[in-house]
Amino acid sequence: MRILYIASAFVTDAPSKPSRSLARIATIVAITTLISKVTGAARQMATAAVFGVGPAVGAYGFAYAIPSFFLILLGGINGPFHSAIVGVLAKKERRDVKPVIETITTLLVGLLLLVTIGLIVFAEPILRFTASGLFISPEEALRQGIDPATYAVTQQTRLIAITQFKIMAPIALFSGLIGIGFGALNAADIYWMPSISPIFSSVAVMIGLGLFALHLGPAASLSANALLGGQVLAWATLAGAVAQWLIQLPVQWQAGLGTLKPHWQWQHPDVRAVLKVLGPATFASGMLQINVQIDIFFSSLIPNATAAVSAWSYANFLVMAPLGILSNTILVPFFPVFSHLATSGQWDDLKSRIRQGIVMTAVAMLPLGALMIALALPIVRLVYERSAFNAEASQLTASILIAYGMGMFVYLARDLLVRVFYALGDGTTPFRISLVSILFIILFDFLFVKPFGAPGLVLATIGVNIFLMVVMLWFLSKRLRGLKLHSWIQPLMGLTGASALSGLVAWGLWTGTDTVWGSQGFLLLLINLGIAALGGFMVYGLAAKQLGIPEVQVCLTRMRAKIPFL
Structure with a gap:
């Protein structure tokens, strides 16, 4: 979380640019991000169709955990490398940037090459x-009562995961190079390439899956070649990371932002400045990824871990897409408002805005969660159920999606409260709370995974988010001398009731249409799901309007600005 505070400080210090330029940049990033999301969705659907929830994709969930850790931590936009380089070099001339980038790259390649070798040697x-x-x-x-067939799948998953881990280990190296490239290009006001490069990763995986499917033929043959399929998936993922880096190089070199030539100016002031920011930023961001690693560990303890981790990945993707859109719609406009009010000492107005943000979060997230709970199975069937992804896989994935639906509100509300701390100039408190929450992640995973299986992983995350919300509200209330939390209860309870009603209506409409004319085939399934979702949203809108909550209209106005057809 702290990295967001650091990044926001960079933005604040950055020189102002014409509004037209900012609008153009925002448009470029928005379009390329949308294309990237669509490509990512196609990648997930292709993976599900080829492998379902079998050993190849199950092993991939375990093997990719650490490579993806590096990719998110080092190679992500707004990651430590990106933020540190942009923050230090954005105001520099390009001729001054070149030796700094080359020195950092030299240091990074040497360090991450050793990390890569270590990952390969110590994979098992x-x-x-x-x-x-x-x-x-x-x-x-035998003692745990795991049947022989399930145990055999687990052992196959283990062997595939070790092989995949070794193949994907070099992603650690390329992640750092990607992150440096992102930072260098953004520091030079080149935004389109960093935004579009993740698309190549998804395309590489889809090409690999396509070639694998063409080589082996029908889905029945794929399950018998899980090891080969797992290797193809791993090699394609590595190829995607390499492509993501290579596609940046010509643009980076042409812009004079450094080459692969070794450079040794370790004492350069800008190099030291980047490294000074990079250390704590990497540590802070790394702490956020520990949650995922803990969940991966506990997911391996589920008897049918292969299917569980696969379904968990598929359900997570279905949640992150709408959550990202609504997060940008709700959270982004609030941060500068919080910052202005905190800076000017308008505490009563700040407390009012915090309440408004929480209520607006509830307006958007509670009905979305209710509809996910009510329509989880048809949603999963529509997106994934084809070829190797069968009805049983849909049931498992839907059960996890239901659990996600239960926590949609607290997930976004937690992020809103974090931004209040950043607006107050306090990145330390949420970071320390996050450190303590690691203990609760372990505790909740231990309590929920055994009785609930894969959905227990999500329930544990919800429990941690509730803990974070309660603690952050306590600190904020103490710091702002009261938040008048009693004024929040009525609107939140009313919106919860309206959301529950919308979920019941959506479930009834889905059940009715499915009973009357069935839901076989993509088009009929889409029509039934559309009718149920539309009916649920209409009932929610009517019910929420009767509550007389002003945030309902504000939230609807913002969403219409982002999604014109609403």
Whole structure:
């Protein structure tokens, strides 16, 4: 979380640019991000169709955890490398940037090359630590009552995961190079390439899956070639990361932003400035990824871990897409308002805006969560159920999606409260709270995963988010001398009731249409789902309007600005 505060400080210090330029940049980023999201969705659908929830994709969920950790931590936009380089070099002339970029690249390649070698050499011990459930002995499996067929799948998953981990280990190296490229290009006001480069990663995976499917033929043959399929998936993922880096190089070189030539100016002031920011920023961002690693560990302890981690990944993707859109719609406009009110000492207005933000979050997220709960199965069927992704896989994924629906509100409300702390100039408090929350993640995973299986992972996350919200509200109330939380209860309870009603109506409409004319085939399934969702949203809109909550209209206005056809 702290990295967001650091990044916001960079933005504040950056020189102002004409509004037309900012609008053009925003348009470029928005369009390329949308294309990237669509491509990512196609990648997920292709993976589900080819592998379902079988050993190849299950093993991938465990093997990719650490490579993706590096890709998000080092290679992500707004990641530590990107933010540190932009913050230090944005005001520099390009001729001054070149030796700094080359020195940082030299240092990075040497360090991450050693990390990559270590990951390859110690692949099995690392997986034994991060996914110990895959290494269960036959005697322990018998003691736990795991049937032989499930145990055989688990062992196959383990072997595939070790192979995939070794193949994808170099992603650690390329992640750092991608992050440096992102930072260098953005510091030079080149935005389109960093935004569009993730598309190549998804395209590489889809090409690999396509070639694999063409080579082996029908889906029945794919399950018998899980090891080969797992290798193809891993190599395609690595190829995507390499392509994501290579596609940046010509633009970076042409702009004079450094080459691959070794450079050794370790004492350069700008190099030292970047490294000074990079250390704490990497640590802060890395702490956020520990949650995922803990969930991966506990998911390996589920008896049918192969299917569980696969379904968890598919459900997570269905949640992140709408959550990202609504997050930008709701959270982004509030941050500068919070900052202005905090800076000017308008505490009563700040408290009012915090309440408004929480209520607006509830306006958007509670009905979305209710509809996800009510329509989880048809949503999963529409997006994923084809070829190797069968009805059983849909049921498992839908159960996880239902759990996600239960926590939509607290997920976004937590992020809103974090931004209040940043507006107050306090990045330390939410960071310390996050450190303490790691203990609760372990506790809740331990309590929920065994009785609930894969949905327990999500329920544990919800529990942690509730803990974070309560603690942050307590600190904010203490710092702002009261938040008048009693004034929040009535609108939140009313919106919860309206959302529950919308979910019941949506479920009734889905059940009715499915009973009358069935839901076989993509088009009929889409029509039934559309009728149910539209009916649910209409009932929610009518019910919410009767509550007389002003935030309902404000939220609708903002969403219409982002989504014109609403």
